[in-house]
Amino acid sequence: MKRSDRLIGMTYYILENPMQLISLPFFSEQYNAAKSSISEDLAIMNKMFQEEGIGYLESVSGAAGGVRYIPQSSNDKSETFIEMLCRRLEDPERLLPGGYLFMSDILGEPDTIREIGRLFASRFSSLGIEAIVTVATKGIPLAYAVATFLNVPVVIVRRDPKITEGSTVSINYVSGSTRKIQTMVLTKRSLKQGSTVCVIDDFMKAGGTIDGIKNLLKEFDAHVAAIGVLAEAEDEEDERVVEEYTSLVQITNVDVRNQQIEVHKGNFFNQ
Amino acid sequence: MKRSDRLIGMTYYILENPMQLISLPFFSEQYNAAKSSISEDLAIMNKMFQEEGIGYLESVSGAAGGVRYIPQSSNDKSETFIEMLCRRLEDPERLLPGGYLFMSDILGEPDTIREIGRLFASRFSSLGIEAIVTVATKGIPLAYAVATFLNVPVVIVRRDPKITEGSTVSINYVSGSTRKIQTMVLTKRSLKQGSTVCVIDDFMKAGGTIDGIKNLLKEFDAHVAAIGVLAEAEDEEDERVVEEYTSLVQITNVDVRNQQIEVHKGNFFNQ
Known part of the structure; x- marks a missing residue:
């Protein structure tokens, strides 16, 4: 040949x-x-x-x-990609009641998702990660994209226990934005005790959900080596409960009444 | 160069x-x-x-x-892959109460998911598909894998309307296995009217869920050109409501009491 x-x-x-x-x-x-x-x-x-x-x-x-x-993704490529994401997310038509942002169209694009996966994998490839953990539903495609590049399995935390999964471990947590008590469940046989993991999600405000995942992972003696979120948003009351994370974009100055919003690069390049 | x-x-x-x-x-x-x-x-x-x-x-x-x-995936490759899937799924330890099968470990493997995506994409690449539709949660990674190879977006039908999505269309349907009335929701701006789509899911018994998706898609004037499911299982009462679909594996003779199960190739190669 x-x-x-x-x-x-x-x-x-x-x-x-x-x-x-x-x-x-x-x-x-x-x-x-x-x-x-x-x-x-x-x-x-x-x-x-x-x-x-x-x-x-x-x-x-x-x-x-x-x-x-x-x-890896070169700095040039990563920066161009993140800039493009910021411009797309800044569209005021994306604003939804409550200061949320419509992102489902972007999260539905397999090539965009794959590029986000490549970026996080570039950053986390030396951490010895053995599994990617995410919570249903919107973080799932991002988690698989990162997992594909790191060649490790994905473990999905659910908010509703399904009968089709066998025995589970569950915790209650307080969602930062709604202040409601919620439940999270992980099937026992889905994660080996003592694994080194990376948590991936699409959106983080106060960080209550990710903090909940961290607490649930303690029950599995897991070591959380990295946390990656696509978008972080300012929490009005600044009560963020998760300190160490990597974000691609940062959403600020959301003004629903005047239909304004600013989207900047996240802390991805500061690390 | x-x-x-x-x-x-x-x-x-x-x-x-x-x-x-x-x-x-x-x-x-x-x-x-x-x-x-x-x-x-x-x-x-x-x-x-x-x-x-x-x-x-x-x-x-x-x-x-x-x-x-x-x-494309050559016939040899596809057959070897599906045979391997059958052998892995036949493990009696996967049997769960109610005749369900534990598949989360396999569904958590990015390379397995990618291969399943390649198979469905091979089969559906000439159908002019414009979007992949799935329902949360377990079908999501499969849907993205198919979408990556067909270079089209993914649209996710949810069982719980989220406030972060804007206006939605919803329908009620009867789940074939539990006979309960359930709700399905799709955000209005997530799918263009009149699209040609492919529906992907992980598991089909009577087909109530997929039938529900089809009815919901009627509200969007969508044309369902293909339905792909990873595993189909015999419905005891043989009341299948979906007739045309492509399955990779077929689960038969589930005997929870004697911990037995048979898994064969699905109809993928008959088409």
Whole structure:
């Protein structure tokens, strides 16, 4: 097989298997090529991935070695993308009663979701994350996008226990914005005790929901290594209960009466 | 830039933008290469994609022409994947009271979800689908996976109206398995009138939920061109209300008392 053919096949395989260690013999056998040729292919790929701003190949030496694709998003690309998100979210027609923002159209776009996933995965790829945790419903696509790039499973916390899930652990928490007591449930067998996890959600105001997830995760002895939210909004009473998180955009000065809103970059680039 | 470098960049771009028409001049400019070289690159890519069983490049001629990546999954690959799913689902430990099956672990795996998405997208790519519709919660990741490969948005029907969504259309329906009257809601501005859509869900028994979605979609004058479910289960009373659908696996002979279950290939290959 020619190098050009092989490069296409290998590029596909590597992109589909981020964060996964792939041995050189695997490619050697697959494409019936010498290990030295495969090494050269991988060097070309590594250079090209970096030029395209989509990550790099990490080499792991030794008998059990190989390469691992670490997805990244270049600063330029990330900044352009987040700026574009801000401009789209600033549309006053998105304002809903209560100071909420209509985002379902944006959250419905698979390529936008995938790009958001790539950004969070870039930032969190070195934290040894073993699972992505989110709460139903709107955080789910974002959680899967991050999980795809980090190659780890998604665990979904529910607000309503379903009979189809087996035994569960549940907690009550106070929602920051509505001040109502709510319940959160996680199926026992869905998360291994002591996992290192990343919490992903679409929106954070006071942070009551994410604080609830953190408390629920304590029951699983989980270590929350990162929290990523697409949009954070100012809480009027400034009673934020979650301090450490990564946000892509920040919503400020929501004025429903005058149909005004400001959307700025979140703290993603400050970290 | 060398052909080998260009092929890596182009493979990445094309895989990230399925079903999207990409003009030759776009690549010419991007990689500073003659159109004839780009044409050759695309021919190599087309051949290699088919060898790998991941789809093909469709050429569109004329001034507004270019190429479009049509994702496919070869029959061999699809069959191996579905067989593997059947074996995993047949584990008696998955049986839950009421004859339900624990699938959350499998539904939590991003690569499994992505493969399921590729399969449905392969089957539905020629139907002119403009949006994927699903109902919260478990169908959501599957819906996004299909949508990624078909390059269309996802629209989520909810069981609980949220105040953050604006005006909605709702219907009542009877759930086939519980015989209870339930409500389904879709935000008005989330789906254009008259769209051609594909409905995706994780599980179908009598089909009451999917029938409910179909009725709700009538209010949007939508044309349901395809219905895809991961798993279909026999309904004891054989009162199935949905006739035309595509399933990957079929669950039969569930015997909770004796902890037995059979899982076979669905109708995916019969169509």
